[in-house]
Amino acid sequence: MQTNLADFIRNTPDGDEADGILRNCVHCGFCTATCPTYQILGDELDGPRGRIYLIKQMVEGAPVTRSTQIHLDRCLTCRNCETTCPSGVQYGRLVEIGRKITEEKVTRPFSQRLVRRMLASFVPNSALFTPTMRIGQHFRPLLPKKLRDKVPARQRPLEWPTAKHPRKMLMLAGCVQPSMMPNVNIATARVFDALGVEMLIAPDAGCCGAIRLHLGYNDEALDDLRANIDAWWPYVEQGVEAIVMNASGCGATVKEYAHLLRHDPAYAEKARRVVELTRDVAEILPEFEEALISVTRRRSVHTVAFHPPCTLQHGQQIRGKVEHLLTALGVEVRLPADNHLCCGSAGTYSLTQPKLSYALRDQKLERLQAQEPQVIVSANVGCIAHLQSGTSTPVAHWIELVEHMLSV
Known part of the structure; x- marks a missing residue:
């Protein structure tokens, strides 16, 4: 993909990085097949290829609109598209550059600015978050369901x-x-x-x-x-x-x-x-597999459905290790259909994009529960809390299951 950067971003760290990423994209469209928001909304601009075009237009000096910001906001940053991309496009880094530009050039509605400022000030601050939690x-038990889910x-x-x-x-x-x-x-x-x-x-x-x-x-x-x-x-x-x-x-x-x-x-x-x-x-832990087998024993939980978070399988490119380790410890691990797709948690996404977030959660839970597990296990606190809010099946971190199996 050819680019011609505008003066405001040419010869800057963000400009150089965006230029390199954009030039790797061959706009094949493979990414749209694995994009959760595109699967739900069916809009090209709510898929990676469409968002890449929007970012390309921005860095080339086209007007940045509120519509562009909305399409970038809807991205989960799950990076499934990076796993799919045959050209190695680093979409996650590119979309952060695009979002930075929209924040500088587009004024959000006051209600959004307030919510985002509160989230940025409150959630990462354990001195405030912990007593409130x-x-x-x-x-x-007395909270409204929407709040109780959180x-x-x-x-x-x-x-x-x-x-x-x-x-x-x-x-x-x-x-x-x-x-x-x-x-x-x-x-x-x-x-x-x-x-x-x-x-x-x-x-x-x-x-x-x-x-x-x-x-x-x-x-x-x-x-x-x-x-x-x-x-x-x-x-x-x-x-x-x-x-x-x-x-x-x-x-x-x-x-x-x-x-x-x-x-x-x-x-x-x-x-x-x-x-x-x-x-x-x-x-x-896989490096300790033999030692771990020697200090654990099989207990009441013997069948689990595993939800690999996007940040594990796409962000860190770690796949198969949890499943292999739990299997070695005597647990039957079942992966749901489309296990590569996001559950909709995505940090604060469930608060800023609740409709899409809960649609993805319900879709994910349907496929997880089809495996008839005793427990659903995952590897990220946000995913665990998000999934648990939609099911009575216990949802836990897989390391909690391993600890439960300790015999020492």
Whole structure:
């Protein structure tokens, strides 16, 4: 695809990147076949190829309209199209550049600006989010259904392991997971403890940056990145083996730190090192498969349906590892039809695009429940909460299932 960048973006980092990505696109249209929003809406402009054309027009100086912004807003950033694309188009990075341009050139309706500002200020701030979530969970039975869907039932926390081990890894606790689903982090620590690895958490690390980044608050998102690097760096210098991610959405974002901070002389090299160390829990545990088999035993849950989050299978390109590991532990894992499609959670998408989000959730649940599982398992806190809001079948993180199987 040929481009002729406009003066406002020519010879800028975003312009150079957008130009390179656009030139890789051969507009074959394979991406439309796997785009969730195109499947539902049937509009070319609500698929990757159409959005790429819109972004191309923007960077070439065409007027940026509210209509363009709406089509970009509807994108889930699931990156399924990247997995499908035969030309290796980095659509996820391109759409973020496009969104940045629309935020600069289009004034949103006041109600949208207010909601997005509130989300960007509230959700990543655990000092605000945690007590609010606790209140919501206390009064959950009294909440209206739409609000109750956003408030998972409170978990009874497991006990954090206290043993010290020579082998140490660092884990990102996350901004919402400790209050919404604390047992995901605790289960992760307990599983690694059983394998002789001590899990550490840097108390000053917070949101991975994804929330503000995808809402268009780029400068604030970069501050989140820098704050995490500062919090992790002493542990990196002390030689932790890995920075473990058990929320695939966070993992996909942290693995972009080197790219996002590539022009920051104070953080570029540190960000590169952080990315080298960052691994999803599904990348690490297969290395412990034999040891894990020896410390687990089959329990009451023996059949699960697995929903691989987009941020795991498309964002991080991790496929098959969870299924293989659970199978090795004696669990029958069933994948639903069209398991490559998004469940509709996508961070704050269920709040900013509820109609599309819930349509995708119901579609996903229909296919998951067709597998007749005892439990639905996934790998991202947002997906788990979103799916659980539409079904009585238990939905959990797969690492919680592994912890449940521990015999030590």
